[in-house]
Amino acid sequence: xxxxxxxxxxxxALVQTVLAFVVTIPSLGITPTVAAATVVILSGVAxxxxxxxxxxxxxxxxxxxxxxxxxxxxxxxxxLSEGTLTALVALVAxxxxxxxxxxxxxxxxxxxxFDTRS
Numbered sequence: 207x208x209x210x211x212x213x214x215x216x217x218x219a220l221v222q223t224v225l226a227f228v229v230t231i232p233s234l235g236i237t238p239t240v241a242a243a244t245v246v247i248l249s250g251v252a253x254x255x256x257x258x259x260x261x262x263x264x265x266x267x268x269x270x271x272x273x274x275x276x277x278x279x280x281x282x283x284x285x286l287s288e289g290t291l292t293a294l295v296a297l298v299a300x301x302x303x304x305x306x307x308x309x310x311x312x313x314x315x316x317x318x319x320f321d322t323r324s
Contacts, residue, residue: 214252221248243281250275265306269299 209217225241228234253271257264273295276286286294 214256218245218248218252221245239281243278246278247275250278265299265302268302269295272298 222241222245225236225244228236229238229241250271253274254268257267257271273291276284276291276294280286
């Protein structure tokens, strides 16, 4: 996956570099915590996009990236209990698996030797 001809990692590195500079200017009000959380969220979004575009879809990778984004969003004031966070990540994993399941093919014959032709 490329964004404007560049790898998502290159764009994340650019954002990280710009944020590192912006943090040094106190009048802008960007704290190191917010800058770090922004980079983590961008990394999570890039991971989700990469996992969705890859075949087969990596449900666990999408759920993990989503969890990372939710945790990093705490730097912006989002507070979720551990139970809510776990349930939300499980819901995302279920939805991704539910949506992508029709696009899967078994690796073996589930009924070897069974002839469906009459």
